[in-house]
Amino acid sequence: MDKYKKGDVVKARITAIEKYGAFASLDDEYSGLIHISEITDKFVKNITDFVEIGDIINVKVLDASKNKNQLKLSAKEVNGDLYKNKKTHIKETVFGFYLLKSALPNWIREKMEEINKKS
Numbered sequence: 001m002d003k004y005k006k007g008d009v010v011k012a013r014i015t016a017i018e019k020y021g022a023f024a025s026l027d028d029e030y031s032g033l034i035h036i037s038e039i040t041d042k043f044v045k046n047i048t049d050f051v052e053i054g055d056i057i058n059v060k061v062l063d064a065s066k067n068k069n070q071l072k073l074s075a076k077e078v079n080g081d082l083y084k085n086k087k088t089h090i091k092e093t094v095f096g097f098y099l100l101k102s103a104l105p106n107w108i109r110e111k112m113e114e115i116n117k118k119s
Contacts, residue, residue: 004030004071008061009078014051022051024059024073032071034059040076051075 004010004026012024012032021035039050051057058079063072 002064002066003027004061004064006061006064009058010061011056012059012073014053014055014057017047017051017053019047022047022075024057026059026071030069030071032059032061032073034073034075038062038072038074038076 010026012026012034014022015025015031016023019036021033022039023031023033025031034051036044036047039047044050057075059073059075060077061071062074065071
C-alpha cells in the first residue's frame with residue numbers, strides 16, 4: 001500500500017531549488033518535485049521569491065509513482081500567496097518633501113519672471 005495517494009495534502013520541506021521547480025522531502029522515504037507551474041498562478045521569475053531551501057509548506061500530491069517513492073506535487077492548490085516580499089522598505093524621514101516644499105515658491109517666482117520677460 002502506498003503511503004501517499006493522489007489528492008493528499010501533506011507538509012513538505014524544500015530541499016533544493018532549480019530553474020524549473022523546487023524539490024521537496026515529505027519524509028525519509030518520499031520526495032517530489034513542485035514544478036514551477038505548480039508554485040503559484042502568478043508569473044514566477046525566480047522561485048526563491050516564493051520558497052527557499054528549508055521552508056516547510058503544504059503541498060498536494062498530484063501523482064504518486066508506483067515503483068519509486070517520487071511524487072509530483074503542487075503548492076498552488078493548497079497555499080495562499082507564497083510570495084515573500086524581499087524588497088527593502090524605504091524608511092520615512094522627518095523631512096520628507098520639506099526641502100521641495102520650501103524651494104517651490106522660489107521656483108515659481110523665477111519661472112514667472114522668465115515668462116514675464118518673454119511677453
